[in-house]
Amino acid sequence: MKPYDLSNPQERVIGKVLAWQAQVQGDASWLVEDGRELSFGEADDLVNRYANSLAELGVGPGRVAAMIMEPSIEVVLISFAVARIGGIFMTVSTDFSGRFLDDAIAACEAHVLIVDAAFAPRLDKLDELRGVQSLVVSGEWAGGKFPALPLSGFCQAAADAPAHEAKWLDPVQVWWSSGTTGKPKGVMHSHSSVLMQVLSHDRGIQAGDTLYSCTPVYLGSSWTGSIYPSLVMGVRAAIDPKFSVSRFWDRIKSFNATHAFTLGAMHMHLWNSPEKPDDADNTLRRFAAMPMAPEIIRQFKPRFGIEDMRQGYGTSETFRVFDETEESGDRSGAVLGYPVPHLEIALLDDEDRPVDEGQAGEICVRPRAPGYIFLGYFNDPARTAETWRSLWHHTGDMAMKGVDGLYRFADRKKDYIRYKGRNMSMFEVEDVVIRHPLVKDVAAFGIESSELESESELMVTVVAEPGADLSAPDIARFINDEAPYYFVPRFIDFAVKLPRNDHGRLVKQDLRDAGVTSTTWDRETSDFVISRD
Incomplete structure (x- = not known):
């Protein structure tokens, strides 16, 4: 385990972190999946090869490479290759087909599109690839409507470090938030912001730890809960393509995983599964199961032998905003905790005025220094301006601050009704x-x-x-x-x-x-x- 020093803003660049890990612990295991394991040094070598191949296809500063892929080591290598040459990478939902897929590709404005072979037939049903200049297919593919290059050939490129090196505030990754109304928003992050969020996720990471991920790569959880923390802290990241209720604990044991992250109903399926005498016989130490009610957490921890299951609150734009502590974690389902130190928080009314203590106000956020939160919405300045008002980013969520200093969730702003x-x-x-x-x-x-x-x-x-x-x-x-x-x-x-x-x-x-x-x-x-x- 070799934690990377993020104190110098100029050094907060994905490519620099990987290169440093390859230099100081090149033989240490980093990425692991069934049947494959890469060290930091091997990953750095392949990222260079992929980067040089993508550069030949025209990917570079500001250019987009989009992916339709299941979670895998390859996704990480491709993404970091794009990052290394100053490009922007995006991951499209693997659930999309037809019009939804067509709209998603159009929104990405991708120069290069990389797809798993299993999803390539979906492209044949589209009239065009919406400005995509090169299509790359990962895996065995007999060919289809659009000409494609095999990803396997990228491994043969030169392993020399690319000439271009990205800067800390350059845009690097866009998440398409699924949202609850309207079209998805392209939440655009810099190298600095995706790396600095690790400060809120590195709790308790120790030498020999393995961070397990089984959520789709088009969501942020696999990146913020596993890939980036493992890169910065210098520990292993285990990647599974899908979540399985029946196999979850076996997968945890097979990877010797110590940290895991699940969303929505995933962990509730685990909770509702029949109890077994060996439920607590696993290697997991910290489980970020978001969200989970405190009364269930109190029973879940001893049943499955988990030490730490504290909750938190964050958004795709800001990452974690509030964090539970041992003192705040078990009070009620509404407790958010205390603000993380690198963000300034205000609870504002509809006219952007601070509300009184004990009153509900919209959670508004701004960083205490550059490079902590998102850059804006991809190709959507109007929406960016709409949420950035009065020098605050408006999250759309409501909270109250108590006399004890704890913040408690009130509701989504649009879920407050007047009756x-x-x-x-x-x-x-x-x-x-x-x-x-x-x-x-x-x-x-x-x-x-x-x-x-x-x-x-x-x-x-x-x-x-x-x-x-x-x-x-x-x-x-x-x-x-x-x-x-x-x-x-x-x-x-x-x-x-x-x-x-x-x-x-x-x-x-x-x-x-x-x-x-x-x-x-x-x-x-x-x-x-x-x-x-």
């Missing part, structure tokens, strides 16, 4: 409903009031536990007994599952668009009577 003169948090409503023993999942949201356009009627969509005998009046009565009377929704509906994006976040716009249907229970047309006691 009969009250501002109501949908997070708080959901927190009540999910406590019902027969409720598996819930979403609360506003439906425009027919009486007053500026107000909303409260609607709740519930997913019941399998086989549960649960009715809308049951839920309404439970809410009435457990919360203020105005938490009882006007409308209640049931669903088999709720719409969620790739990050596991609820896509409430789909529910709002569906609105009230013939199956929706309406409190005002029922005989349900609210108790105000």
